[in-house]
Amino acid sequence: MAALGVIVGTGWSTASAQDVSIQAQVKDQQRDANGRVDNQPVPGVTITVLDASGAEVGTAVTDDKGIALIPVPSRGTYTVRIDESTLPDDKALSSETPAEQVISEDTFVTSKRIVNFFTGENQRESTSGFERVAQRLTDGIRLGLIIAMCSVGLSLIFGTTGLTNFAHGELVTFGAMVAYFFNDLGLHILIAGPLAIVAGGLFGYSADRFAFARFRKRGIGLISQMVITLGMSIALKNFFLWRFGGRDKPYLNYTNQVGTEIGPITITPRDLIVTILAIVVLLSVALTLQYTRLGKATRAVSDNADLASSTGIDSAKVIRIIWVAGGALAAMGGVFRGLDEQVSWDMGTSLLFLMFAGITLGGLGSAYGALVGGFVVGVLVEISTLLGVPTELKTAPALLILILILLVRPQGILGRAQRVG
Amino acid sequence: MDIGAVLETAILQFIGFNACYYAIAAIGLNVQFGYAGLLNFGQAGFMAAGAYGLGQTVQIFEISLWWGLLIGIGYATFLGLLMGVPTLRLRSDYLAIVTIASAEIVRLVVRSVKFRGQFGGTDGLTGFARAYQQVGVDLGLDLAGQYGFWIFTFSGRNLWNLIVGWTLVAIFGTIVWLLMRSPWGRVLKAIREDEDAVRSLGKNVYSYKMQALILGGVIGSFAGMMLALGNATVQPDNFSRDLTFFVLTGLVLGGVAKVTGSIVGPMLFWFIYSFLDSFLRQLIDKPVRIGDFTLIQSTDVGVVVFMIMGVLLVLLMVYRPQGLFGNRKEMAFEGR
Numbered sequence: 001m002a003a004l005g006v007i008v009g010t011g012w013s014t015a016s017a018q019d020v021s022i023q024a025q026v027k028d029q030q031r032d033a034n035g036r037v038d039n040q041p042v043p044g045v046t047i048t049v050l051d052a053s054g055a056e057v058g059t060a061v062t063d064d065k066g067i068a069l070i071p072v073p074s075r076g077t078y079t080v081r082i083d084e085s086t087l088p089d090d091k092a093l094s095s096e097t098p099a100e101q102v103i104s105e106d107t108f109v110t111s112k113r114i115v116n117f118f119t120g121e122n123q124r125e126s127t128s129g130f131e132r133v134a135q136r137l138t139d140g141i142r143l144g145l146i147i148a149m150c151s152v153g154l155s156l157i158f159g160t161t162g163l164t165n166f167a168h169g170e171l172v173t174f175g176a177m178v179a180y181f182f183n184d185l186g187l188h189i190l191i192a193g194p195l196a197i198v199a200g201g202l203f204g205y206s207a208d209r210f211a212f213a214r215f216r217k218r219g220i221g222l223i224s225q226m227v228i229t230l231g232m233s234i235a236l237k238n239f240f241l242w243r244f245g246g247r248d249k250p251y252l253n254y255t256n257q258v259g260t261e262i263g264p265i266t267i268t269p270r271d272l273i274v275t276i277l278a279i280v281v282l283l284s285v286a287l288t289l290q291y292t293r294l295g296k297a298t299r300a301v302s303d304n305a306d307l308a309s310s311t312g313i314d315s316a317k318v319i320r321i322i323w324v325a326g327g328a329l330a331a332m333g334g335v336f337r338g339l340d341e342q343v344s345w346d347m348g349t350s351l352l353f354l355m356f357a358g359i360t361l362g363g364l365g366s367a368y369g370a371l372v373g374g375f376v377v378g379v380l381v382e383i384s385t386l387l388g389v390p391t392e393l394k395t396a397p398a399l400l401i402l403i404l405i406l407l408v409r410p411q412g413i414l415g416r417a418q419r420v421g
Numbered sequence: 422m423d424i425g426a427v428l429e430t431a432i433l434q435f436i437g438f439n440a441c442y443y444a445i446a447a448i449g450l451n452v453q454f455g456y457a458g459l460l461n462f463g464q465a466g467f468m469a470a471g472a473y474g475l476g477q478t479v480q481i482f483e484i485s486l487w488w489g490l491l492i493g494i495g496y497a498t499f500l501g502l503l504m505g506v507p508t509l510r511l512r513s514d515y516l517a518i519v520t521i522a523s524a525e526i527v528r529l530v531v532r533s534v535k536f537r538g539q540f541g542g543t544d545g546l547t548g549f550a551r552a553y554q555q556v557g558v559d560l561g562l563d564l565a566g567q568y569g570f571w572i573f574t575f576s577g578r579n580l581w582n583l584i585v586g587w588t589l590v591a592i593f594g595t596i597v598w599l600l601m602r603s604p605w606g607r608v609l610k611a612i613r614e615d616e617d618a619v620r621s622l623g624k625n626v627y628s629y630k631m632q633a634l635i636l637g638g639v640i641g642s643f644a645g646m647m648l649a650l651g652n653a654t655v656q657p658d659n660f661s662r663d664l665t666f667f668v669l670t671g672l673v674l675g676g677v678a679k680v681t682g683s684i685v686g687p688m689l690f691w692f693i694y695s696f697l698d699s700f701l702r703q704l705i706d707k708p709v710r711i712g713d714f715t716l717i718q719s720t721d722v723g724v725v726v727f728m729i730m731g732v733l734l735v736l737l738m739v740y741r742p743q744g745l746f747g748n749r750k751e752m753a754f755e756g757r
Contacts, residue, residue, distance in 0.1 A: 164514045166462075166521070220739065223460065226517065227673065228738045230462070230666050235731030242717075242724045349662070353525055356518045364514075390535045399519075399526045406507035406515060 019111045021071045022049055022103070024080055026062050028091055029120040041066025042091060042119060046083040052076065061086075075108040080115045091119040134264040136382050142271060142340060144378025145278035150333035150348075151355035151370045152285055153204070153326015159302035159365030160319050162222050163212065167229040168330060169352030170236040175200045175331025176338035176347060177240060180251065189253040193335045197328050204327020208320050233349070240345040248342040274336050281332065282371055289367050298322060299367050350395075354381065357398040361405050363415025372413060377401065427699045429572050434695035435688050438579065441586035442647040443687035447672040448593045448680070449640030454669070455677035455751070456601055457633035458613030460517035463504065464641045464668050466524030469660035470496035471642025473531055476546030476655035481539060486552040490646070497642035500527070501635035509630045516634075524665060532657035543657060550653035557581035582651040589647060590684060593640050598680045600636075609633055610678075610751075663727070670734045676747025686744060693733070698726045 024047040027039035047068040048059040057078065060068035072078060081100045084093055093099060097117045107113060154168045178199040182192035211232075215225050257268040267275075289295035300308040301315045309315050330348075337347055354377055359365075362373025377398055384397040405412065434440060446464055453459040474493025478486050504523050508516040531540040540546070554564060557577070562568075564577040575583065600606045611619045612626055620626050649655045667690065675686020701722045708718035717725065743749040 158514075164517060215739070218739075220742070223458075223513070224738050224742050226460065226514070227669065228735050230669065231731045231734030231738065233731070234663065234666050234734065235728050238724050238728035238731060242721050242728065353522045356522065360515070360518065390533060392533050393529055393535060396526050396529065399522050402519060402522060403503070403507045406511065406519070410511050410515070 020073070020075055020108065020113075021069055021111070022078060022080060022113050022115060024060075024062070024068045024070065024082070024115045024117065026066045026068075026082065026087075026117045026119070029094065029118050039118070042088065044086065044088075045117075046086045048081045048083065050079040050081065052078070054079075075105045075111075077102065077104050079103075082117050087119065094118040094120060131264045133383075133386060135266070136386055137379065138265045138267060138271075138275075140379035140382030141375075142275050142278070142378075143382055144375035145275065145282060146333045146336050146340065147351065147354050147358050147378045148282055148371045148374030149278055149336070150330045150351060151359050151374045152282075152329050153322065154330075154355055155359040155362070155365060155370035156298065156302060156322045156367060157319075157326055158359070159367065160298070160305060160315070160322055161212070161216070163225050163229070165229045166226065166352070167232040167236060168326075168355065169348030169350075170233055170240070171200060171203065171327055171330035172334040172337065172348030172351055173240055173345065174203055174236070174348075175334030176343045177244060177334075177345075178331070179335045179338060180244070180249065180343045183251050183253070189251045189335075189339070192251075193332075196335050197332045200331020200334070201324045201328035203331070204323040204325070205320065207327070208323035212323075213316065213320070237346060237349060244343075244345050246345065248344040250342045251338060254339065270339060274339055278336060281329070285329070286368060286371060294318075294321065302365060302367060354378070354395060354398050357402045359412075360402055361412055363412030366412065366414045369412050369414040422703055427696060427703065430699045431692050431696035433572065434691040436583070437691065438582050438586060438651050440688040440691040441583065441590060442644045442651065443668055443671050443690065444590045444684045445586070445593060445647060446641050446644035446668045447675070447683040447687045448590070448597055449637040449644065450668055450672055451637070451677060451680070451683040452597055452600075452609075452633055452640065453637035454672065455679070455683070456606065456613065457609045457630060457637075458513065459509075459630060459634055459637075460513050461504075461520045461634065461637065462517050462665055462669070463520030463522075463524030463527075464638075465660040465662065465664040466500055466520070466527040467497050467638040467641035468645030468648065468664065469524075469527050469531060469657075470500050470638075471645030472649035472655045472660070473540060473546070473645075474642070475646045475649050476541070476549055477539070479549040479551075480541070480546050486549050489549070493642045493646055494639050497638045498635050501631070501638040505631045505634045509627055509634070521662065521665075524660070525662060528657055528660050531660075540657070541655070545654055545656040547654045550650050553585075553650045554578070554581065554653075557584075582647075586647050586651065589643060593643065594680050594684055597640075597683075601680075605629075666734070667730065670730060670737075672744075673734065673737055673742070674744050676744030678748065678751040679746045682744055682746040685746065689745070690730075694726060694730060697729055698722060701726065 026042040026045045026047075028042050030038050030040050041062070041064065043062050043064050043066060045062045045066075045068070046059060047062065047070065049057045049070045049072060051057050051072075057072050058070040060070050062068045079100055079102050082093065084099055087093065101115055101117075103113055103115060150168070150172050153171070154165060157163055157165055157168075175196045179189065179192045179196035182195050183189050187195070211228075212225065215228070220228075254270040257270050259266040259268045289299060297308070297313045297318050298321075300311070300313055301318045305315050308318075334348060337351070341347070355374060358374030358377040359370045360373065361376060362369025362371070380401065381394050381398055385391055385394050389397060446468055449467070450461060450464050453461040471493035474491075474496045475486065475489035477492065478484050478489040482488075500523065504516065504520050508519050530536055532543050534542055536542075558564060562577045562581050564581065566577045567574055568577060568580050569575050601610070608619060608624055608629055612629055616626055645660070648659065668687065671687035671690035672683050673686070674689050675684065676682030702719060705717055705719050705722060709716045737744065743751070
């Protein structure tokens with residue numbers, strides 16, 4: 001065993017000795033139109049690598065990508081020095097990255113050690129407080145609208161059938177995936193998007209027709225149905241992962257847009273149109289619920305299914321329509337989310353919990369509650385990052401909202417006080 | 422196709438370490454879901470509580486490993502209170518939502534850069550299991566040696582994990598079995614069937630539910646501890662939502678509200694899982710293509726098997742909700 005170890009060990013170290021290099025990257029810290037950090041490469045900068053004794057190992061000039069690759073004999077301690085006089089005249093090295101950086105042997109995770117030099121101010125702190133709030137608020141409104149759109153179906157399905165559908169997030173992903181599929185085939189997203197929404201409606205229709213309507217007929221209990229939705233969520237999520245792959249992918253259209261400044265905020269035309277479309281859709285949902293026969297029937301079934309049935313409302317039909325509309329709205333939310341961020345196999349799952357927080361806040365099962373609650377949660381989640389919540393944990397405050405609302409007013413903002421226990 | 426090898430892996434998984442910590446988790450979940458009718462969809466959160474309680478001892482607090490048992494139980498109790506206080510007076514689906522959300526937040530917090538100093542971030546925690554392995558050595562096991570016969574050959578390290586794990590399964594199985602025969606257990610089952618009737622008998626339903634939630638959670642935290650000790654590391658992404666769902670699948674497979682169900686179910690789950698996995702891996706040694714369209718290749722197998730397990734859960738709930746050992750009457754409870 002020991003002998004084998006030595007052979008393998010030496011073989012490995014000679015192999016790696018040939019390829020070890022230091023990759024210096026020089027970047028200018030900037031913001032893109034969305035206000036996201038978007039660093040630009042700085043070409044033509046001289047980088048020198050010195051070994052532990054101070055002797056020069058190699059020198060290189062950064063290319064168009066701002067990268068200088070310097071081979072070194074082996075993993076070890078080196079000093080990487082940037083020649084500040086070769087920087088463009090209007091750029092200066094940021095105080096965060098000194099002109100000389102010492103790297104040690106154990107920081108070579110792979111055979112290529114990356115060393116970054118930044119110029120310009122760190123963009124994350126340079127904008128004024130007011131602008132940051134305004135920008136976050138815009139992002140939050142967009143997220144809130146998308147959450148509201150996705151959760152209408154979730155809330156109404158709960159209201160009419162009592163089912164908590166844990167696979168609703170997958171309906172969102174489904175929409176984004178179908179749009180990506182058609183987009184990838186060469187259809188413009190303006191055509192692929194509506195197709196995805198139709199597919200989402202069909203998906204909702206089949207979910208009710210071939211699954212949940214039958215479960216209700218068979219008398220399968222709500223808790224069993226809830227567990228069934230968990231199983232569906234696992235199955236669908238892994239199906240997406242199988243067919244789509246684990247990487248995030250953007251739609252082919254409207255990817256690189258330059259933002260326009262409107263007052264304190266910068267927004268791309270894409271995001272602006274998504275926001276306006278979402279508002280229009282949600283307003284029409286609200287108006288439909290308020291004034292049309294179908295809307296009134298939906299609210300009646302949602303209030304009390306038995307009572308609604310006894311007044312002549314066909315509740316099975318209403319439930320079917322809710323599944324179709326809910327599926328279509330979730331798919332639309334998925335497409336919008338895909339435009340806003342990117343398409344990924346678990347995008348819906350990560351939204352699900354925000355949707356639940358939203359509809360609980362608004363009032364579980366209440367028709368308008370989903371709209372209001374989802375919107376509020378989306379805005380709060382984005383705003384929370386301004387109050388020092390790290391971005392990676394920005395969904396955590398939604399849990400706090402959820403717990404607080406359950407303690408204080410379990411029926412939600414718009415739910416009527418009734419027995420919820 | 423070597424069916425013998427496929428069966429061999431499946432049988433080893435049937436009694437293996439995965440089945441064993443799943444069984445502990447399922448025994449806990451059974452107290453909540455099976456006996457008390459509480460929809461805990463965040464068992465992974467409780468498991469993480471136990472695992473991190475242990476993991477933090479040596480690396481973060483620099484104290485003996487065994488304090489971790491107390492810390493883990495403490496975390497699990499805290500988590501149970503956090504989930505239970507706002508929801509246990511309400512309709513049961515609120516608990517489902519809060520548990521699923523809390524477990525996810527627990528995972529995000531322990532893997533975050535912000536709390537790297539407390540939970541080790543995405544690297545997780547290591548270096549705490551030595552005292553645990555030392556006990557095995559003291560009992561005369563050679564951790565690097567080979568033990569066993571026929572296909573049941575384990576390294577000393579694995580054997581030690583299996584011994585401790587299955588002992589815990591036996592202990593918790595017995596405790597839960599005894600508890601459910603006691604007056605306390607009967608009240609719990611009565612709450613599942615009709616909460617109002619129990620309340621009218623003067624029982625404090627809220628308190629009983631809370632006790633069941635915490636007891637199940639603490640047992641779940643031991644599953645997490647076992648996972649941590651067996652792997653000698655705690656990784657945040659072990660405690661994903663899927664873990665909860667698969668423990669639940671195992672429980673339903675065996676049959677809820679039955680101690681045997683909660684133990685045999687997870688074993689069967691791992692048998693089926695690993696059977697499908699190695700079967701498909703042998704079947705798909707080269708990519709299956711229809712024209713240019715790649716239907717499936719060997720790297721997809723893991724994902725496809727998970728997908729099948731999801732479908733299995735759906736089919737089980739539709740056609741045999743009582744699982745293998747369960748009683749259909751005990752499954753018929755309604756959450757509202």
